Amino acid sequence: MKRLNNKTAIITGAAGGMGAATARLFAMEGARVMATDIQEAPLQEWVTAAQQEGLAIEYMVHDVASENDWSSTVDRTISLFGHLDILVNNAGVFPGFTNCEETTKDLWDKVIAINLTGPFLGCKACIPHLRKAGGGSVVNIASIAGLVGGNGVAYSSSKGGLCLLSKDLAVTLAKDKIRVNTICPGAVLTPMTKDLLASPDMQEMIRNMSPQGRVGEAIEIANGALYLASDESLFVTGTELVIDGGAVAR
Numbered sequence: 001m002k003r004l005n006n007k008t009a010i011i012t013g014a015a016g017g018m019g020a021a022t023a024r025l026f027a028m029e030g031a032r033v034m035a036t037d038i039q040e041a042p043l044q045e046w047v048t049a050a051q052q053e054g055l056a057i058e059y060m061v062h063d064v065a066s067e068n069d070w071s072s073t074v075d076r077t078i079s080l081f082g083h084l085d086i087l088v089n090n091a092g093v094f095p096g097f098t099n100c101e102e103t104t105k106d107l108w109d110k111v112i113a114i115n116l117t118g119p120f121l122g123c124k125a126c127i128p129h130l131r132k133a134g135g136g137s138v139v140n141i142a143s144i145a146g147l148v149g150g151n152g153v154a155y156s157s158s159k160g161g162l163c164l165l166s167k168d169l170a171v172t173l174a175k176d177k178i179r180v181n182t183i184c185p186g187a188v189l190t191p192m193t194k195d196l197l198a199s200p201d202m203q204e205m206i207r208n209m210s211p212q213g214r215v216g217e218a219i220e221i222a223n224g225a226l227y228l229a230s231d232e233s234l235f236v237t238g239t240e241l242v243i244d245g246g247a248v249a250r
Contacts, residue, residue, distance in 0.1 A: 002030030013091030017190025021218035027055040036062035064118030089119035115158035135177025170238030179237035186244025212245035
């Protein structure tokens, strides 16, 4: 029995990396998936290949900071698949390790808009449909930067806010059988982090920071999302699943 049979999921930031890995894994586990991203070309390429393999995945170009885009995405998902059971807010941006004095208001606004306002808008748009389906799961992809400082003022603030957004929603939506959880990855190899993680200084920092001495793979985050999206985690809500090779255990 596949773990997400008859479930429908929206997954943002799915052009590559953790979002694409999660969307593909969910489809392989029986879900019908709407994969979204602002980057159309890489999104279309892998989704088309997945469709040829028989996976039930569709895609949409989607700016998560746009309330209108969220409305269009949810409407099309319901039109195609009939209901909604899972939302994975994965889309995000990392602007670098900028401190407070180096961070312009424009940069702050951009990071907050994508990393925090985007998931808020997604939850706002999807909650009525999750409730109508009799319950469901929201998985917000934050970061260990939401738990510890030193990762850039805008980025850390956005991810810390996302952790608390999840907890607040978990409390208020429990009565509707809607679970809301957060995944906090450590350093993970994705198209967004590839250049950053390639630097010798960063590799040395990761070796010193993580007891496992390595970066994570996108599928390792996707596996965590699968657990939180499935009925295996029915008693799990309002928590952070840290997938970081032990970095914050130190």
